[in-house]
Amino acid sequence: MQHTILDKILSYKKMWIADQKKQHSLHFLKSKIQASNRDFYSAVSRNKYQKTIFILECKKASPSKGIICNDFDPIKIAQTYKNYSSVISVLTDNKYFHGNFNILHQVSNIVKQPILCKDFFISEWQIYFARLHKADAILLMLSILDDASYQKLVKIAHTLCMGVLTEIANEDELKRAKYLGAKVIGINNRNLNDLSVDLNRTITLSKDIPNTITVISESGISNYCHIRKLRRYVNGFLIGTILMSQPKLNAAIKKLILGENKICGLTRVRDADIAYKSGAIYGGLIFVPTSPRYINITIAQRIVSCVKYLSYVGVFCNAPISYIVTIVNILGLAAVQLHGVEDQDYINILRTRLPITCHIWKSINMNHRPLSKCNILNVDRYLADSGGGSGKTFDWSLLSSMQLDKVILAGGLTINNCNKAAGIGCLGLDFNSGVEIKPGIKNHQKLIKVFQIIRSY
The missing domain is CATH 3.20.20.70 (Aldolase class I)
Structure with missing residues (x-):
């Protein structure tokens, strides 16, 4: 031919x-x-x-x-x-x-x-x-x-x-x-x-x-x-x-050169703006009431309406499906990130209720049950984590046997380890506490620096 x-x-x-x-x-x-x-x-x-x-x-x-x-x-x-x-x-x-x-x-x-x-x-x-x-x-x-x-x-x-x-x-x-x-x-x-x-x-x-x-x-x-x-x-x-x-x-x-990186736990418009300008693709909005970075729908709407170029991911943990769907429809979320014990039946039902443009991400606690294959039905991305909000890394060698083109690496990522993390070859990185002054308040210098480091390869 x-x-x-x-x-x-x-x-x-x-x-x-x-x-x-x-x-x-x-x-x-x-x-x-x-x-x-x-x-x-x-x-x-x-x-x-x-x-x-x-x-x-x-x-x-x-x-x-x-x-x-x-x-x-x-x-x-x-x-x-x-x-x-x-x-x-x-x-x-x-x-x-x-x-x-x-x-x-x-x-x-x-x-x-x-x-x-x-x-x-x-x-x-x-x-x-x-x-x-x-x-x-x-x-x-x-x-x-x-x-x-x-x-x-x-x-x-x-x-x-x-x-x-x-x-x-x-x-x-x-x-x-x-x-x-x-x-x-x-x-x-x-x-x-x-x-x-x-x-x-x-x-x-x-x-x-x-x-x-x-x-x-x-x-x-x-x-x-x-x-x-x-x-x-x-x-x-x-x-x-x-x-x-x-x-x-x-x-x-940016996805191609820097990866599909996310800044999670956003609570302020100015932090979302710097995250986007520094190189982030996704902004994480946490709707888990027990999290110190939890925000209500009013704050979320303000962030989404003021910084339009970020794609937003709503973070949920064992939430009622109706609640997730309501938040997604109000904010126009690009994805929902599930951090609980949501099983296949839950995910299947959720998929039928969400807009086709909204993806489903599933967080996997690599310390408890490492995932060898990315084969959960109706899940578009996997967040390899050490447990939501722990601020600690897991043993990254657990990723060596995994297909990484649907995996985003999370857990304890900082200026000091992001270069090594990026070199693993996951689809992207998820930053939270490692780029903060205190919970929910991002350090702008650190945000800028991590993306400079990621691009230094």
């Missing part, structure tokens, strides 16, 4: 280049362009203090997915990407990806990062055309270029001070990339024959890449767990599809 698709793309690309040359000759392009002044290689350089590199992509469609983003606005996308991205990638193929070269220009005008032109480069003319539209780097696929063609295109790009991301998909292409002196290698996790994705390809191929080369993992990275799992093997990630398919782009990026 992929061979046929790739054949069609390359056949069309040759016709497109021939047609465009009639309008923009190579001589014309050379007379109009200047060398790039945005250093792609510096932006993705390996050094002791380099954080994970994120190349975020503007992409409206793909052959495998069709239209990904119906409301595709490159300027709005770039304005969000510039806060997180080391480099911004733009798909410029018009027929199969619904891109165009004007997007390069639009994005370049509002960001300072280097712009990567992602297309099927087979001709030197394309490089000059990309540079005319302000591209600072190009993607070269070894699957469609022989060694001589690759070397020729790299030389031209470097003459224009443009960077090159060299894409490989197998061991043979990796050997060629190393022989040809590639500075930055992108490992494509997508199978070029059937379009399937295998993230283990990154792990397998990266082991044979010397640490003098920057390594980027491409395709199929869809959540924070993937990032943390693969980070030990690579320097960064090129990500587009999963972000372009999300209606709330900023939140989607």
Whole structure:
């Protein structure tokens, strides 16, 4: 299948280049362009203090997915990407990806990062055309270029001070990339024959890449767990599809880069505001009367109405289902978090009473009954905890045998241990007493600091 698709793309690309040359000759392009002044290689350089590199992509469609983003606005996308991205990638193929070269220009005008032109480069003319539209780097696929063609295109790009991301998909292409002196290698996790994705390809191929080369993992990275799992093997990630398919782009990026983190026990508007601005996705509102962080519906409404961008989770313990449903409907909660002995029957009934948009989270006391499998029916997330409100950690090695893509880690998380906690690879972290001045009153400096630490990987 992929061979046929790739054949069609390359056949069309040759016709497109021939047609465009009639309008923009190579001589014309050379007379109009200047060398790039945005250093792609510096932006993705390996050094002791380099954080994970994120190349975020503007992409409206793909052959495998069709239209990904119906409301595709490159300027709005770039304005969000510039806060997180080391480099911004733009798909410029018009027929199969619904891109165009004007997007390069639009994005370049509002960001300072280097712009990567992602297309099927087979001709030197394309490089000059990309540079005319302000591209600072190009993607070269070894699957469609022989060694001589690759070397020729790299030389031209470097003459224009443009960077090159060299894409490989197998061991043979990796050997060629190393022989040809590639500075930055992108490992494509997508199978070029059937379009399937295998993230283990990154792990397998990266082991044979010397640490003098920057390594980027491409395709199929869809959540924070993937990032943390693969980070030990690579320097960064090129990500587009999963972000372009999300209606709330900023939140989607935070989930991907920082995890689905929650600040629980909110009692004040100002704390919720700082939690969101620092990087939290969720705000926890506790409706357990025995908790020192218990709030009534009036306070909860004030918080929810004033800080609208947090997704709110209501925390309950053995509460009547009717009470939970009432709170959910008044506040428009994103999830309910169950901390008691709610059994499968209770959860099943609750599911039928809640809006479909409201998820169910179940807290698991790992000190009492560790959960080996995340298989409770109608539960969307699991909170691995040491017992609600204890302020203590549990033995995190208990998580080693668990699938972590639905698990949020809680219990005793602080500035001092959040880096290690994040490295475990759960979907997110849940902070409460470890970022407080006193119960229910958050320490803003600690809130800011924990997210800085989480992002330091």
